[in-house]
Amino acid sequence: MINKKTAMVLGATGVVGTQLVKELSNSHIYEEIHLLTRRHVEIKEPNCTVHTVDFERLNSFAHLFNVTDVFICLGTMIKKAKSKEAFRKVDYDYVMKAAKIAKNCNVEKLLVITAMGANSKSTFFYSRVKGDVEGGLQQLALKSVHIFRPSLLLGEREEFRVGEKISGIVSSIAQFFLVGPLRPYRAIEAKKVAAAMYIAAQTSTTGFHIHPSDDIEKLAASNDC
Numbered sequence: 001m002i003n004k005k006t007a008m009v010l011g012a013t014g015v016v017g018t019q020l021v022k023e024l025s026n027s028h029i030y031e032e033i034h035l036l037t038r039r040h041v042e043i044k045e046p047n048c049t050v051h052t053v054d055f056e057r058l059n060s061f062a063h064l065f066n067v068t069d070v071f072i073c074l075g076t077m078i079k080k081a082k083s084k085e086a087f088r089k090v091d092y093d094y095v096m097k098a099a100k101i102a103k104n105c106n107v108e109k110l111l112v113i114t115a116m117g118a119n120s121k122s123t124f125f126y127s128r129v130k131g132d133v134e135g136g137l138q139q140l141a142l143k144s145v146h147i148f149r150p151s152l153l154l155g156e157r158e159e160f161r162v163g164e165k166i167s168g169i170v171s172s173i174a175q176f177f178l179v180g181p182l183r184p185y186r187a188i189e190a191k192k193v194a195a196a197m198y199i200a201a202q203t204s205t206t207g208f209h210i211h212p213s214d215d216i217e218k219l220a221a222s223n224d225c
Helices: 017-027 055-065 084-104 125-140 162-174 180-185 190-201 213-222
Strands: 005-010 030-037 048-052 069-072 109-113 144-149 207-212
Touching (some): 005 017, 017 190, 030 055, 055 084, 069 084, 069 190, 109 125, 125 207, 190 207, 190 213, 207 213
Parallel strands (some): 030 048
């Protein structure tokens, strides 16, 4: 008999988050799935409860973190956030707040999406913020942390982004040339990232783990076995 688990997803309306919610719900392993969103959304997946929260007051919702696994798919774009400060607030501050609460609630696994090229010493602001997140999570020393570094994400988004749509088309064509050592740079479907996160959550591994994009592909493939 499989022991039922509970989960929380932050960023459930994003390109990966929407796929992840379906993955968790369809698995029948999670009897309760709590979704923390900044605005009210209608989720039709079974066993899911939507909680509209103020991420500035995330500690006020700490009781919701009493779950088995916490999945963090939070992220925005600097263009959408309007400033570097606003971007960092979502991609770093909110993620770290959630991780600290998760640790206090003794969650079994924390699974977080960053990005390919994450590096706290990078000259690129985006990559530097993602690297800061990874460094901060490692210092927290939770029981089990899985970091996912996907390359360009392919999938349907709430808002239409022309640049990403074009990049996705170009990347799809480039897949044929990105082989061998270049394979990690292939674009990856959001549903594969979601599948990999689900698979990693079912392992018994502890400690800090980083999954580059090609490793994400392999994990996702194992979900089809």
